[in-house]
Amino acid sequence: MRLLDADRARPAVEAVYDGVRRTRTGWPRRTTPLWDVRLYDEPRIRDGATALRHAVHHDADGTPTGYALYRLKSAERQAFSGNGDAGGGTVRVVELAAASPQAYARLWGHLIGVDLFDRLTHEGAVDEALPYLLRDPRALRSTVVDRLWVRLVDVARALAARPYAAPVETVIEVEDAFCPWNTGRYLLRAGAGRPALCERTDREAELALPVADLGSAYLGGTALASLAGTGRVRESRPGALAALDAALRVEGAPFCPGGESFPVY
Template identity: 45%
Template sequence: MALEMRVLSMDDWDVWFDHLELAFGGVPESPQHRETFRSLTEPERSLGVWDGEDCVGSASAFSFRLSVPGGGAPVPAAGVTMVGVAPTHRRRGVLTSLMRRQLDDVRAGGEAIAVLTASDPAIYGRFGYGTAAYALSVDVDTTRVRLSVPPGTDDVRLRLVDPAKALPDCERVYARLVARRPGMPARQPGWDLKTLLDPEGHRGGASPLKCVVAEGADGEVVGYARYRVAPDWEQSGSDGKVQVQDVDALHPAAYAALWRYLFGIDLTWSVRAFGRPVDDPLLHLVSDVRRTRTRQRDALHVRLVDLPAALGARGYAAPLDVVLDVEDAFCPWNAGRWRLTADADGAARCVRTEAAADLALSVRELGSAYLGGITLASLAAAGLVRELRPGALTRASRAFAGDVAPWLPHGF
């Protein structure tokens, strides 16, 4: 029987999602997670591959708006998600056909970029995605590590609040932070509720989700932390751990006050946080960075779908005039030579040109450099970018670089 690809009908959602669970190991999601993802699914952007009555392949996308270098308006982006192929139908071109249809649809819909988090990063490079942002995990021994806090920290008031009741204030803080750091999605309706997902089966013995808010002198909420406490006991006494989900704040004093609170929770001896920015200010507050054990992994992968629109939508750190010779076999409309110019204010324009190229690279490397965290110079050192005109690499690398590391604060 021939395989059939079709746009998802919500009547088929349960079968479609059951397939996805199987593709990711067969462990059922909690009812809370399942219902949340059902509510967030955009059926018109969701694809299924069917073998008779069986769903054997899936891919979906969320309609995101993503912050980019320059601090301007977030850029429309397709948040690629729920990609899976049944183990019975591997190596039959199912994934390639899904990626082909999806990127064609993204282009037709006017989104310049697609982004994803990869369960297996090796898969997506062949479709033009480049690793553009990393995430940091930290594990701090709070019996040996202290914090040096900035002036004003003692003036910050902290209050424990029910996470659901605090959500509107927390979302206002988050919204103000989006423009400050590339890679952050401006939250669309419904996405705020994902931050509150807290099924008991996912806690691993830890407490329900807790929330502490930081307030300024006028009572305005200027920061928040969401966390769980995992109590534990040894013969010598307590050995609890604080599991940090989110810490966001509008100014350094509030940020430090929240971390000081997390470090000082009674009967706990360590703080663990996952998915932090790689340049997290916490690393400059701790007294002993060696006992703040860190681990870095890939987080956000970027694919330029409409190359001139994407490069023209972000800001640049320096004036730029460079001709890029771009390879893109999967989306050939991006291939060829492009002249990218940016003025002193960072405003950019990208157009086709017949001029001689200054740099040669693939669309994957442009995706990696797009959010300003991966430099073109470092990619060139790995042999992935070729300098064709002396001096062009240094100028372009400086212009593409950002002031802060890009960061994806939550998965999708």
Template identity: 50%
Template sequence: MGAHQLRIHRRAVRFRDGTDFGTGAVRLRPAEEARGRVEEVYDRARLATTGWPGRRAAHWAVRLAGHPHRRGGATSLRYAVREEAYGAVSGYALYRHTSVPDGSGGADPVVVLAALSRPAYGRCGGSWPGSLVSWLGYEGAVDEVLPWLLEDSRAVRSAPVGRLWVRLVDVGRALAGRSYAVPLDVVLEVRDAFCPWNAGRHRLRGDGDGVAVCEPTTAPADLRLDVAEPGAAFLGGTTLAALGAAGRVEELRPGVLARTSAAFRGDREPWYPGGWAFPLY
């Protein structure tokens, strides 16, 4: 599952007329004051963001520790939080400063960002207090919203980066545990040399409203594929149709590949909030 590294020059951050930023403000807060509120925002935001995992206290402690030997010469994390007029926190940007004496006009803060509303996202994504650098940068989804809030979406430079790979260890349980965009009833013939209990035919049925069942069957297969393919499509980003076009999914009943691919898709591209500010360990 991919993400995009986004980079934009500060002078190019010009939002479209009428962009709603609400009444809140973004302020720098000490780590000890901000951490609990950051965790709360993350836990709420991840429920609407496919690919964001749950995090326990020990996990946060490691990710926010900021050991100097892991920072590559950058500063410790800065906590910029979006505070609403009534006191609640609706978003945050965690960033570091790096010194890049390359004549580009300053350092490039690398950021992880979460927000609970479009006004909070726009304010957190456009600038951070205390940052004097020329370039702003962070990782986001392949279909990140920030470019479309600006007068010129082309001002945002982006480059793809791989962040998360999904391997289905229990095909039946995994496919029954997610929802599907449209109703489907399909028999998948799965090959899996490493986890042989997955090999065979699985009948997957979903009602399009969040209820799904996947169970072994002897019925004729509609699609034949390796276990890597449902893993790639599991979070709703990579499509089975694209994998089929590459010859990685064999359609055994005409028309079923397109319908199954549509059922697996999500409304937004999934992504994992990794990156340099939150290293993957």
């Protein structure tokens, strides 16, 4: 584990992120301008915390296998019930990526072990493995927040672009008042391990839903069956819903990293 300055850390951070994102759902590809935004670190955006710190984990041959970007913010001394003062502060984890379980555990060990800071904040996936590393998982308090939104602007291209976990052939009718070119019926043919095909069709629809609900299910984090329970997905061929749900399934909860606010150019 090494703490590196921004210039030395950036190549390693970019390399680790690009490798990890290929195995995660929801992690976007980052161009150079997006990395400039992600690593932007002027004092005015720090909210009283330190400059961004870069902890990089390397394997035995020196290859970077993980990183944590974080800040430290000291707590103001305040009266403690009883006697004395309550000190401490917060480790603010901005982003963490690890290519192996060993790197993941080592990075969290480093962050939790920062001296004189008794609180840590982090925005992670809903199925984050961190609780299972802790001696007392109840020490971790979590709440679900909005982080990832999907808006399909070209339904055929979007459905053809993603992989599928199981074979499926179905006709989906999409309703889209805001992008009317999306409205219509689509024949989707896909199978595990082979390219998908999605094209317009005149065949009778087997499923019908608004584009917003298709976006919700697109990354595999929301089950179509759950949406069908509200009446927002309508099935006209028995079994079509279950087949598409199985095909859309992904490993790991979709997540978009980067929990700290930062300016957008």
